[in-house]
Amino acid sequence: QKEVEQNSGPLSVPEGAIASLNCTYSDRGSQSFFWYRQYSGKSPELIMSIYSNGDKEDGRFTAQLNKASQYVSLLIRDSQPSDSATYLCAVSVDSNYQLIWGAGTKLIIKP
Amino acid sequence: SAVISQKPSRDICQRGTSLTIQCQVDSQVTMMFWYRQQPGQSLTLIATANQGSEATYESGFVIDKFPISRPNLTFSTLTVSNMSPEDSSIYLCSVPPTGEETQYFGPGTRLLVL
Numbered sequence: 001q002k003e004v005e006q007n008s009g010p011l012s013v014p015e016g017a018i019a020s021l022n023c024t025y026s027d028r029g030s031q032s033f034f035w036y037r038q039y040s041g042k043s044p045e046l047i048m049s050i051y052s053n054g055d056k057e058d059g060r061f062t063a064q065l066n067k068a069s070q071y072v073s074l075l076i077r078d079s080q081p082s083d084s085a086t087y088l089c090a091v092s093v094d095s096n097y098q099l100i101w102g103a104g105t106k107l108i109i110k111p
Numbered sequence: 112s113a114v115i116s117q118k119p120s121r122d123i124c125q126r127g128t129s130l131t132i133q134c135q136v137d138s139q140v141t142m143m144f145w146y147r148q149q150p151g152q153s154l155t156l157i158a159t160a161n162q163g164s165e166a167t168y169e170s171g172f173v174i175d176k177f178p179i180s181r182p183n184l185t186f187s188t189l190t191v192s193n194m195s196p197e198d199s200s201i202y203l204c205s206v207p208p209t210g211e212e213t214q215y216f217g218p219g220t221r222l223l224v225l
Contacts, residue, residue, distance in 0.1 A: 032212045043203055043216040044154070088153065090214075096159075097142055097207040099214060103153045 002027045004091050006102035015111050019076040023089030023102055026070070032092035033065055033072045034099065037085045044088055048074060079109045113138055113208050115217035123223045124194055131190045132220045134204035139184035144214065145177070146203040154203070160187045194224045 003026045013019040021035075032051055036044035050056045050063040050072065062075040072091075076083055089102040114137040124130050134143060145157040157177055158166045166179040180188045191198050201221050205214040 034213055043219045046213055046215065049213055092212050097212060098156065101154045
């Protein structure tokens, strides 16, 4: 059974601090990794994708991938109240375009 | 990316009835996915819909309960049949644009069964 695990939270972070979200996956053959943000009552929205080991930065967001340890993380710098949402980690399955989804981490940014 | 619309956006239905949800994409895509998201839960894949072939259902989901149509490369429907309160959920369609492994989601259909 291929699995993706996330801490469900909630993770509470003061405004302006760095929020760190983590995700581990079971399938060592996974090649593609995604972070989605989901606001309450809305559908998931892709914010980051990462395919190779190391860091990938996009604005205030940094995705980190370590395939040897089978984890992927998302850092949000200078956290804003508007970053409060549930963050879903998703991992590709083989080449059939299906994704395995984590349960999501609820992030709360406190003003 | 892809622009995806769903109809209806929400509905309240009586148990025992059926509801058909439509998903329209602004470009041609080979695969479409249908998910269910129950309150406070993550996404559960119901089925994969490929144009020109039968949908492939995940464990726990059957065609009699969730029939799917995929008449062309931009459109699909999911029917929730003989509904019960346990079917109350958000139903989402998603597509991987051609050549991409990621998925883009429609706005969802919020279903409440009384």
